[in-house]
Amino acid sequence: MTKLVNQEALAKLISLIGEENKKFAKKTDLKAVATTGNYEDLTGRPTFKTINGESVTGTGNITIDLSLYRLVESLPEIAEADSSKIYLVANGQSGGNNIYTEYGVVNGQWEVLGEYSSEVDLSGYAKLTDLDGYVRTADLSEVTQAEVQQLWDEANA
Numbered sequence: 833m834t835k836l837v838n839q840e841a842l843a844k845l846i847s848l849i850g851e852e853n854k855k856f857a858k859k860t861d862l863k864a865v866a867t868t869g870n871y872e873d874l875t876g877r878p879t880f881k882t883i884n885g886e887s888v889t890g891t892g893n894i895t896i897d898l899s900l901y902r903l904v905e906s907l908p909e910i911a912e913a914d915s916s917k918i919y920l921v922a923n924g925q926s927g928g929n930n931i932y933t934e935y936g937v938v939n940g941q942w943e944v945l946g947e948y949s950s951e952v953d954l955s956g957y958a959k960l961t962d963l964d965g966y967v968r969t970a971d972l973s974e975v976t977q978a979e980v981q982q983l984w985d986e987a988n989a
Contacts, residue, residue, distance in 0.1 A: 903932075913937050918945060962987040 864873040871877070880888050883896060901918040913919070920932040934946035 901934075907935055907942055910937065910941060913942075923947070958984065958987050 859867070863875065864870075882888065899917070901920055902914070903920045905921070907913070907919055907921060915937040917936075919935045921935065922931060923933045925931045933944060935942050936945045937943070
């Protein structure tokens with residue numbers, strides 16, 4: 833048994849299908865990224881900024897070192913040093929407030945940034961106990977420079 837097809841309706845249907853097909857891209861018209869899904873196949877990719885030379889693309893966390901200094905036992909080779917850090921090296925003093933020497937990289941070489949010694953040499957000064965019998969009992973309102981020198985010489989004899 834043969835079915836009759838309305839030729840006019842069929843022609844209209846084919847025409848409509850053709851018009852609808854024009855709305856869709858053909859696979860051959862697509863760029864590679866549409867079929868591979870690979871970001872590297874994308875043309876005109878946006879550029880991204882970097883943080884400390886590391887790209888912000890990809891997955892995972894970006895760690896930013898915000899510390900100002902590094903506590904080390906000895907200075908690293910200059911080529912391995914981070915020029916944005918201050919390196920603290922123990923200076924052998926103990927018990928004080930300043931037990932480290934601070935170094936930084938300046939013009940490609942190590943530079944001492946800070947070194948402090950709280951030790952004060954008082955050997956040239958008289959102690960109160962040395963002058964106890966002289967100064968505390970003496971009337972110093974009219975003491976001459978020669979008398980002060982004599983007191984000094986006797987205290988240091």
